[in-house]
Amino acid sequence: MSDAGAASAPAGNGAGARWEPVIGLEIHVQLATATKMFCGCALSFGEPPNTHTCPVCLGLPGSLPVANARAVHFGLMIGLALGSELAPRSIFHRKNYFYPDLPKGYQISQYDEPLCRGGTLGEVRIHRVHLEEDAAKLVHFGESGRIHGSEQSVVDFNRGGTPLAEIVTEPDLRTAEQAGEWLRLLRTTLRALGVSDVNMEEGSLRCDANISLRPAGSDTLGVKTELKNMNSFRFIERGIKAEIERQRALLDGGGQVVQETLHFDPTTRSASGAPGAISSLRSKEEAHDYRYFPEPDLLPVAIDEQMLADARATMSELPSDRAERLRRELSLSAESAQLLAFRSELADYFEAALAAGADPAPPAQALANWVGGDLSSRLGEGEDPADSRVQPRALAALVGLVAAKTISVGAARQVLDKLVADGGEPAAIVESEGLAAIGGGDELAAIVAAALAANADAAERVRSGNEKAIGPIIGAVMRETKGRADGGEVTRLVHEQLGI
Amino acid sequence: MSGDILELSAAQAIAAVQARELGAAELFAFYRERASRDAGADGEGLNCFTWVADGAPEDVDGPLAGVPLAVKDLFCTRDVPSQSGSRILEGYLPPYTATAVERLTGAGAALLAKTNQDEFAMGSSTENSAFGPTLNPWDRARVPGGSSGGSAAAVAAGLAPWALGTDTGGSIRQPAALCGIVGLKPTYGSVSRYGMIAFASSLDQAGPLTRDVTDAALLLGQMVGRDACDATSLQFPEPIEPPSAERLEGVRLGVPVELRGDVSDAGIEPGVRDAFERALALAEGLGATVVEVELPHAPHALSAYYVLAPSEASSNLARFDGVRYGFRAEDATDLLDMYTRTRHDGFGPEVKRRIMLGTYALSSGYYDAYYGRAQRVRTKLAEDFRTAFEAVDLILTPTSPGVAFGLGEKTADPWAMYLSDYFTVPMSLAGIPAISIPCGLSTDHAGSGPNDDGLPVGLQIAGPAFSENRLLDAAFAFEQALGFNEGAARV
Numbered sequence: 001m002s003d004a005g006a007a008s009a010p011a012g013n014g015a016g017a018r019w020e021p022v023i024g025l026e027i028h029v030q031l032a033t034a035t036k037m038f039c040g041c042a043l044s045f046g047e048p049p050n051t052h053t054c055p056v057c058l059g060l061p062g063s064l065p066v067a068n069a070r071a072v073h074f075g076l077m078i079g080l081a082l083g084s085e086l087a088p089r090s091i092f093h094r095k096n097y098f099y100p101d102l103p104k105g106y107q108i109s110q111y112d113e114p115l116c117r118g119g120t121l122g123e124v125r126i127h128r129v130h131l132e133e134d135a136a137k138l139v140h141f142g143e144s145g146r147i148h149g150s151e152q153s154v155v156d157f158n159r160g161g162t163p164l165a166e167i168v169t170e171p172d173l174r175t176a177e178q179a180g181e182w183l184r185l186l187r188t189t190l191r192a193l194g195v196s197d198v199n200m201e202e203g204s205l206r207c208d209a210n211i212s213l214r215p216a217g218s219d220t221l222g223v224k225t226e227l228k229n230m231n232s233f234r235f236i237e238r239g240i241k242a243e244i245e246r247q248r249a250l251l252d253g254g255g256q257v258v259q260e261t262l263h264f265d266p267t268t269r270s271a272s273g274a275p276g277a278i279s280s281l282r283s284k285e286e287a288h289d290y291r292y293f294p295e296p297d298l299l300p301v302a303i304d305e306q307m308l309a310d311a312r313a314t315m316s317e318l319p320s321d322r323a324e325r326l327r328r329e330l331s332l333s334a335e336s337a338q339l340l341a342f343r344s345e346l347a348d349y350f351e352a353a354l355a356a357g358a359d360p361a362p363p364a365q366a367l368a369n370w371v372g373g374d375l376s377s378r379l380g381e382g383e384d385p386a387d388s389r390v391q392p393r394a395l396a397a398l399v400g401l402v403a404a405k406t407i408s409v410g411a412a413r414q415v416l417d418k419l420v421a422d423g424g425e426p427a428a429i430v431e432s433e434g435l436a437a438i439g440g441g442d443e444l445a446a447i448v449a450a451a452l453a454a455n456a457d458a459a460e461r462v463r464s465g466n467e468k469a470i471g472p473i474i475g476a477v478m479r480e481t482k483g484r485a486d487g488g489e490v491t492r493l494v495h496e497q498l499g500i
Numbered sequence: 501m502s503g504d505i506l507e508l509s510a511a512q513a514i515a516a517v518q519a520r521e522l523g524a525a526e527l528f529a530f531y532r533e534r535a536s537r538d539a540g541a542d543g544e545g546l547n548c549f550t551w552v553a554d555g556a557p558e559d560v561d562g563p564l565a566g567v568p569l570a571v572k573d574l575f576c577t578r579d580v581p582s583q584s585g586s587r588i589l590e591g592y593l594p595p596y597t598a599t600a601v602e603r604l605t606g607a608g609a610a611l612l613a614k615t616n617q618d619e620f621a622m623g624s625s626t627e628n629s630a631f632g633p634t635l636n637p638w639d640r641a642r643v644p645g646g647s648s649g650g651s652a653a654a655v656a657a658g659l660a661p662w663a664l665g666t667d668t669g670g671s672i673r674q675p676a677a678l679c680g681i682v683g684l685k686p687t688y689g690s691v692s693r694y695g696m697i698a699f700a701s702s703l704d705q706a707g708p709l710t711r712d713v714t715d716a717a718l719l720l721g722q723m724v725g726r727d728a729c730d731a732t733s734l735q736f737p738e739p740i741e742p743p744s745a746e747r748l749e750g751v752r753l754g755v756p757v758e759l760r761g762d763v764s765d766a767g768i769e770p771g772v773r774d775a776f777e778r779a780l781a782l783a784e785g786l787g788a789t790v791v792e793v794e795l796p797h798a799p800h801a802l803s804a805y806y807v808l809a810p811s812e813a814s815s816n817l818a819r820f821d822g823v824r825y826g827f828r829a830e831d832a833t834d835l836l837d838m839y840t841r842t843r844h845d846g847f848g849p850e851v852k853r854r855i856m857l858g859t860y861a862l863s864s865g866y867y868d869a870y871y872g873r874a875q876r877v878r879t880k881l882a883e884d885f886r887t888a889f890e891a892v893d894l895i896l897t898p899t900s901p902g903v904a905f906g907l908g909e910k911t912a913d914p915w916a917m918y919l920s921d922y923f924t925v926p927m928s929l930a931g932i933p934a935i936s937i938p939c940g941l942s943t944d945h946a947g948s949g950p951n952d953d954g955l956p957v958g959l960q961i962a963g964p965a966f967s968e969n970r971l972l973d974a975a976f977a978f979e980q981a982l983g984f985n986e987g988a989a990r991v
Contacts, residue, residue, distance in 0.1 A: 059819045062576040062695040066731045105818020291862035296701035
């Protein structure tokens, strides 16, 4: 759909030329409606096969589709979030092809009059957004794992007819990492809208990539390939990388890229030994003429003011707006604000912690650092801190204790370890573990004095101006205090006792 | 009172049941026996039916009072064979019932039988059926028309009091004309298509085939209405009333110059033209004014229709792939082989012809030249009708250029077959209602017919969208004045 790769190949570039990858994405998002796109069946979440079906989604003779108004509503929300132009009148087309997962012999989709056109998300321009229905699920028995050569194939129609929004970008991405990062932003945005579960592993977010290479500096597009079956963020980046390398090697060797659909298999290795083999997709291999024509069973989708008003009214704050708000209202650094907002579960947690009424109250920037740093790094990748044992209020209290210098940063990290493992209240942990900061009084001064005595060489070097030599001294104090001492205070005491 | 039962129109039968002069069970048994006899006649009957009910349904409360109803095969009927006349749906038992049928049985109609038809409603003679051809009760060497030929022949022969058919380009009106009964194609969208095995979605419309105009109004009145399962269905703006007009005073009738026999290339038969002219004279006698109107795009209607209908059909029939239901070719070597052989063996020649036509017309590079252009003709034609209806109330044409033709006469010449819908297709493309009523016998065919005095000719009356009540009233006035003996062909 995107024009990542009109067929003009760059001419006259031999081996060693610098190639610029051009990447566009096509994203299929399962919409979190109650019912399917064109019938009243409830969406399925792993129920026994063929239990969420009816004459319509089975494509039985005589059945007719009726468009799901909620899916249109979600489509409009996506369009609004992406700043797309919303078509006052869009139409459904039939995309005709034969496949056992397509019970009518055509998919109802949108073609030349989609619901949304244009728009941007981050740095990437949106080409279009349209609505369509998902195919059913095929399961193949036999070694091939595909329909060709399978001993038996069965169809589960539970997924068939699930509403999809297809989002197509312009070919504005240049690297695999950039594509992955942008896709995360899209996922966060869609999650914030509440229009989809956006779970790649469960297939509610699916991404194909159109990839071509062109000589750096050129503004024409090379021949593209379409890479499918990348069902995690990791695989998307790996798949795109692998395909870029494949094309680069081909072009460097004087060859030409053939326009085709490719399958990325993360479980096997490519010829060069890199993980993730790319192979030509043979299951729907013929160059299809889909014979699109307007779906005569459905009326055009006419968008009126009320529908637009409803879509606007249900829009939640978008990640980019949220980052801006966190920066403006709480004076967070731009980096922190974006880190939290683009992982909305972090921002949600952060805002819950901030509002928890901890006393002493944590400074916003410090709390943001703890949420995005120490807490996140102690949880599994992508894990929502709200699902952890650390209550937002507990983290807020912990950061408040640090800010009030009641405990040191080192002690706070130990408390956080406890919180992650067992939950609980920071104050109680500080108490029971004896982690309260050793204040500026005689106790700490005595420990510092002992450390200086034990590290006389280092002390001498510090006195003579080598500030770096203070390390072993502070280390000794921290060991002695089990990290409860405040680093700044220890440094001050060292300087004081050395008379500098 | 067997002989008497046969003489009753559906409306009269309802009145008799409601007055307790006739039991609904007795009425059903009477027709079930007649239908069964035809179905079991083993080549000796008319072959009107693809299925006949075993016994009467239990629940027949409602305004239709248990009067038996024959239903075209392509309506899905729960647990009752519904094959649309095709081998590819061999053994298929739908798990649900079409809305139109549900509404009628809900109003007290009793499902008597499913009727034979051209395969997937593609044909004008009911010869393209996996169940073999239906014969015309007026002359068994002739076709009943099609595609709702089983329904039309059953009503004409008195094997069913009334029947349900579908009309895509004339499939109710043309067989009604060829069998000497009444057939009405309603405004597109007024009857739900849910559960009708689709031929061409933007044209298909269910309607009644009945002995008289009153019965047509009665049956239609119970079918119309918005259905949440059909996005293209509409709420009918007013109730369908029993027709009562006896005069046509002040009614302006238009005869399209493009559809007059002498200028069109439809090859109109003299006997049909004579009957039509007599009807026009009669109309003037009833107080109507008859004027010429222009439908400049009507001569292109048939060509546009044979692009649009096959295009939609090529897609609608894609679901018959052998994967889930119906016929599947044995011993396929792979998926493509299974598809190919299933569809090769499951579809008849006319269906395959239209799938190929439609597939071609929708192909990349040809779409604009065929489908796009045909759609433009359709739009222009609808405008033609709107303009014409500013000058006249109703439009009259013969229903078909000829009377019932011989079995096999046109099977080798598809275009000749298609021409028998020359006058009915324009109204289908415009989505407007049209009724066919008998308007006498064609004397060209003296020697044919039960009394050797000719074969029936149909008069088509068309009106603007949702003008069904006016249409029925005018048809009723004609009917009273014409005095056609619709019972002549009963068996």
